[in-house]
Amino acid sequence: VDNFSDRLFEAVEAKRSQVVVGLDPAYDLLPPVLREKHEALDYRNELECAAGAYRDLLFNLLPRVAEHAVAVKPQLAYFEALGAVGYELYEQVVDAALQLGLMVIADAKRGDIGSTAEAYARAHFEVAGADALTVNPWFGTDGLVPFLERTLDGKGVFVLVKTSNPSSKEIQDLHVAGGTPLYMRVAELTAEWGELSRGELGYSAVGAVAGGTHAQQLAELRQALPHTPLLVPGYGAQGAGPEEVAGAFDVEGLGAVVNSSRRILYAYREHDTDWLDAATEEVIAMKRALWSASGRG
Amino acid sequence: VDNFSDRLFEAVEAKRSQVVVGLDPAYDLLPPVLREKHEALDYRNELECAAGAYRDLLFNLLPRVAEHAVAVKPQLAYFEALGAVGYELYEQVVDAALQLGLMVIADAKRGDIGSTAEAYARAHFEVAGADALTVNPWFGTDGLVPFLERTLDGKGVFVLVKTSNPSSKEIQDLHVAGGTPLYMRVAELTAEWGELSRGELGYSAVGAVAGGTHAQQLAELRQALPHTPLLVPGYGAQGAGPEEVAGAFDVEGLGAVVNSSRRILYAYREHDTDWLDAATEEVIAMKRALWSASGRG
Numbered sequence: 001v002d003n004f005s006d007r008l009f010e011a012v013e014a015k016r017s018q019v020v021v022g023l024d025p026a027y028d029l030l031p032p033v034l035r036e037k038h039e040a041l042d043y044r045n046e047l048e049c050a051a052g053a054y055r056d057l058l059f060n061l062l063p064r065v066a067e068h069a070v071a072v073k074p075q076l077a078y079f080e081a082l083g084a085v086g087y088e089l090y091e092q093v094v095d096a097a098l099q100l101g102l103m104v105i106a107d108a109k110r111g112d113i114g115s116t117a118e119a120y121a122r123a124h125f126e127v128a129g130a131d132a133l134t135v136n137p138w139f140g141t142d143g144l145v146p147f148l149e150r151t152l153d154g155k156g157v158f159v160l161v162k163t164s165n166p167s168s169k170e171i172q173d174l175h176v177a178g179g180t181p182l183y184m185r186v187a188e189l190t191a192e193w194g195e196l197s198r199g200e201l202g203y204s205a206v207g208a209v210a211g212g213t214h215a216q217q218l219a220e221l222r223q224a225l226p227h228t229p230l231l232v233p234g235y236g237a238q239g240a241g242p243e244e245v246a247g248a249f250d251v252e253g254l255g256a257v258v259n260s261s262r263r264i265l266y267a268y269r270e271h272d273t274d275w276l277d278a279a280t281e282e283v284i285a286m287k288r289a290l291w292s293a294s295g296r297g
Numbered sequence: 298v299d300n301f302s303d304r305l306f307e308a309v310e311a312k313r314s315q316v317v318v319g320l321d322p323a324y325d326l327l328p329p330v331l332r333e334k335h336e337a338l339d340y341r342n343e344l345e346c347a348a349g350a351y352r353d354l355l356f357n358l359l360p361r362v363a364e365h366a367v368a369v370k371p372q373l374a375y376f377e378a379l380g381a382v383g384y385e386l387y388e389q390v391v392d393a394a395l396q397l398g399l400m401v402i403a404d405a406k407r408g409d410i411g412s413t414a415e416a417y418a419r420a421h422f423e424v425a426g427a428d429a430l431t432v433n434p435w436f437g438t439d440g441l442v443p444f445l446e447r448t449l450d451g452k453g454v455f456v457l458v459k460t461s462n463p464s465s466k467e468i469q470d471l472h473v474a475g476g477t478p479l480y481m482r483v484a485e486l487t488a489e490w491g492e493l494s495r496g497e498l499g500y501s502a503v504g505a506v507a508g509g510t511h512a513q514q515l516a517e518l519r520q521a522l523p524h525t526p527l528l529v530p531g532y533g534a535q536g537a538g539p540e541e542v543a544g545a546f547d548v549e550g551l552g553a554v555v556n557s558s559r560r561i562l563y564a565y566r567e568h569d570t571d572w573l574d575a576a577t578e579e580v581i582a583m584k585r586a587l588w589s590a591s592g593r594g
Contacts, residue, residue, distance in 0.1 A: 077409060088381035116374045127380045138433055138457060141467060165410040171434060171482075175473065175474055
């Protein structure tokens with residue numbers, strides 16, 4: 001099985017895209033046409049109605065974005081919020097995306113002690129079938145081992161090094177021994193955790209999540225972690241643009257992929273076309289902007 | 298709606314028990330009689346077979362422990378590891394436990410930025426119906442707000458302050474400004490997050506998870522956090538006994554509940570009786586040992 005980072009960056013080259021489409025289905029933000037359609041159908045309850053509308057949204061969207069995005073990133077919280085029906089939809093979405101040649105990064109931000117982390121790894125890598133998983137570093141190495149083991153077998157892990165929300169500074173930016181901020185210490189650990197899974201393109205299968213809203217920290221992380229792929233959220237709705245995320249790429253324009261969720265899924269709010277055309281146009285615009293920002297344009 | 302900590306400690310008084318039964322169903326550890334029974338049935342696949350065996354285990358166990366335990370703590374990872382079928386079982390187990398008068402602490406260790414944390418809060422508090430949820434502090438205050446809002450409405454939150462695994466020291470014990478270990482800084486934040494949800498018994502609805510395997514740190518946290526309920530895992534299979542966790546209780550024997558999972562669920566391995574009697578005996582023994590260790594015996 002090929003190394004995850006090789007698979008990821010080969011897809012970047014093949015598609016000339018560093019775009020990850022975040023799948024964050026939220027009922028109140030859905031195109032009104034979808035809500036009206038499903039509210040007129042005969043579902044057993046509101047959760048099943050919402051799941052039907054989400055399915056409609058995502059199964060129409062995936063084929064349209066498959067050639068322009070390297071990966072999709074289902075956000076587990078929005079599926080769990082519909083209960084078991086939503087969890088089943090998550091599994092169906094992973095299957096559909098893989099069949100369309102999209103890689104799948106399950107954004108579950110899981111973390112626990114070793115024996116329990118093993119169950120989470122099995123849940124998302126083997127049972128759901130995702131290519132990669134976001135994980136929380138709070139437990140330290142033994143809590144990450146079950147995830148890291150899968151990186152020797154083609155899977156990928158993205159450690160939450162520095163998140164895009166304002167309060168991330170309360171813990172992640174605290175200075176630890178030596179005067180370094182904690183997130184840089186976690187970055188160093190992330191590099192260590194990735195040493196055994198280096199691919200042919202020089203990158204490890206253990207990546208870092210680094211919020212696009214912190215442009216300077218993003219560039220610092222790129223410098224400090226020459227072998228660590230970066231997953232950059234916060235593009236679009238959270239305020240980061242191509243300039244903010246440019247520092248995440250290496251000199252060859254590799255090393256990072258960038259996620260946008262709401263700006264794509266709910267692009268109908270800013271466009272005059274129908275929701276599916278609007279979302280597709282947004283992905284193409286983002287693809288071009290990133291390609292250029294990474295020095296490839 | 299009564300405050301979560303009032304509900305919890307009133308249950309402690311009523312049942313004379315500080316026991317939380319952890320629901321960590323793991324197929325390889327199940328009583329052989331349950332595995333054999335379900336492997337002989339006609340399931341569509343291995344995941345449904347495992348879910349059937351877990352359902353048998355848990356739905357038999359819950360009525361037997363309901364009078365001896367104050368709460369159950371379903372560990373989401375083991376349910377997710379069976380996919381949507383397992384997630385549905387989680388929801389059924391929550392319902393069954395609540396109907397038996399057990400409180401439910403969903404051990405999901407979730408954490409994300411605010412809008413996504415809101416979806417996790419909805420998933421576990423409203424859709425699944427749990428009384429309390431374990432949460433990861435890595436994101437800081439804005440990531441916790443959706444969970445904290447529910448503590449004003451009868452729900453509880455347990456923040457992962459200091460976990461029971463050996464590697465927890467890599468991040469949680471790092472010294473931050475002022476020379477305090479990071480977990481103590483998170484403990485202070487946890488106390489702040491709980492200030493608005495103090496109940497009549499003096500405890501907040503925002504608690505802390507503090508591993509029973511660190512006896513000294515546990516006693517320090519009890520001193521430092523006079524209004525914070527402690528959820529202590531690590532009892533039994535992970536090595537902590539009544540002496541190790543005694544420091545978690547206040548002078549009245551309140552302030553903490555203690556979780557055991559495998560030592561109860563798989564007590565058949567150490568007993569000569571059938572698995573259900575063995576598990577029940579283990580809960581009763583733990584109840585008495587804790588009651589005594591808390592100075593109530």
